[in-house]
Amino acid sequence: QKEVEQNSGPLSVPEGAIASLNCTYSDRGSQSFFWYRQYSGKSPELIMSIYSNGDKEDGRFTAQLNKASQYVSLLIRDSQPSDSATYLCAVTRANTGTASKLTFGTGTRLQVTL
Amino acid sequence: DGGITQSPKYLFRKEGQNVTLSCEQNLNHDAMYWYRQDPGQGLRLIYYSQIVNDFQKGDIAEGYSVSREKKESFPLTVTSAQKNPTAFYLCASSTIRDLAYEQYFGPGTRLTVT
Numbered sequence: 001q002k003e004v005e006q007n008s009g010p011l012s013v014p015e016g017a018i019a020s021l022n023c024t025y026s027d028r029g030s031q032s033f034f035w036y037r038q039y040s041g042k043s044p045e046l047i048m049s050i051y052s053n054g055d056k057e058d059g060r061f062t063a064q065l066n067k068a069s070q071y072v073s074l075l076i077r078d079s080q081p082s083d084s085a086t087y088l089c090a091v092t093r094a095n096t097g098t099a100s101k102l103t104f105g106t107g108t109r110l111q112v113t114l
Numbered sequence: 115d116g117g118i119t120q121s122p123k124y125l126f127r128k129e130g131q132n133v134t135l136s137c138e139q140n141l142n143h144d145a146m147y148w149y150r151q152d153p154g155q156g157l158r159l160i161y162y163s164q165i166v167n168d169f170q171k172g173d174i175a176e177g178y179s180v181s182r183e184k185k186e187s188f189p190l191t192v193t194s195a196q197k198n199p200t201a202f203y204l205c206a207s208s209t210i211r212d213l214a215y216e217q218y219f220g221p222g223t224r225l226t227v228t
Contacts, residue, residue, distance in 0.1 A: 004156070032215045043204055043219040044157070088156070092215060099145040099164040100208060100215035101172065104156035 003027060006089055006105035014113050019076040021108050023089030026070070032100065033065055033072045036088040038107065044088055048074060079112045086110070117141065118220035120205050125225045127199075135190045135223045137205035144210045146188035147217060148172075148180065150201040157204065163188055164210060192225065199227045 004025045013019045021035075032051050036044035050056045050063040050072065062075040072091075076083055086107040094100035118139045127133045139146065145164050149157040149172075159172030163182040177196025182188050188207075192199045202224050206217040 034216065036219075043222045046216055046218060049216050090157075090217075094215045099147070099162050099170075099210055100217065101159055101162065102147075102157075102217060104158075106154065106156045 002105070003103050004089055004091055004105035006087075006108045008106060009109040010111045011108055012111045012113055013079050015079060015081060017079050019079045019083065019110055019112070021074040021076075021087050021089075021110065022071060023073065023105055024071045025089075025091045025103075027091065027093060027103075028067075028070065029093040030067075030070075030091040032092045032094060033063070034090040034092075034102070035061075035063060035072075035074045036090060037083075038086045038088055040085075076110075079110075081112050081114060084110055084112045118205060118207055118218060120203075120220040120223050122223060123221065125223055127225070127227050129227055130194045131227075132191055132193050133199075133225065133227075135192065135203055135205075135225070137188045137190065137220060138186055139188075139205075139207045139220075140186060141207055141218065142185075143207035143218075144185070145208045146182065147206040147208075148178070148188070148190045149204045149206065150174070151204060151222075152201050160190065192227075199225060201225060 035048040038044045048063040089105040090102040092100040147162040148160040161180040163169035205220045208217045
């Protein structure tokens with residue numbers, strides 16, 4: 001079993017729809033969770049971080065965390081063609097004052113169609 | 115402009131040669147990291163450093179070496195002992211003083227060894 005699992009996609013959604021990206025993780029000691037967006041040929045860009053159960057909203061993005069079920073999701077509302085990218089989920093069990101070793105999923109490719 | 119710079123963007127080397135990838139940050143971050151990304155795989159941690167003159171091996175350190183003589187700089191050397199060096203190399207940095215643990219990536223160096 002992979003430590004962080006994501007459906008590779010592609011996930012295809014029409015412009016203006018909600019895109020739902022999911023991620024499950026195996027380490028119950030994980031404390032911090034991140035979503036990165038990566039355009040083809042570019043480096044990952046941090047778009048959301050979440051640390052406690054529930055929802056966290058930032059603009060069109062909402063991250064959802066359920067530690068009991070060991071999943072984290074990312075919702076993108078009003079999807080735009082510019083959202084077409086690969087979305088990477090990353091987790092860490094980092095504690096205060098230590099470098100955070102992130103474990104990444106392989107990413108879900110999102111395609112927003114016109 | 116605060117950020118992380120990596121150079122060069124593209125690097126070509128012959129098999130058997132060592133090569134050093136540069137990573138500099140002016141974010142005043144304590145921790146720095148090196149990852150490699152291969153097609154279809156998630157990012158994998160090579161080395162990380164929490165403080166100057168200290169660094170730890172990540173999951174795939176064999177065939178690589180690093181140094182951390184300055185807070186701002188964390189160069190990675192890919193040695194001839196690395197069996198499959200062709201990859202996209204990503205440098206990241208983060209603070210370790212609070213619970214954020216957010217890692218920010220540089221633009222990456224694409225290394226091709228033939």
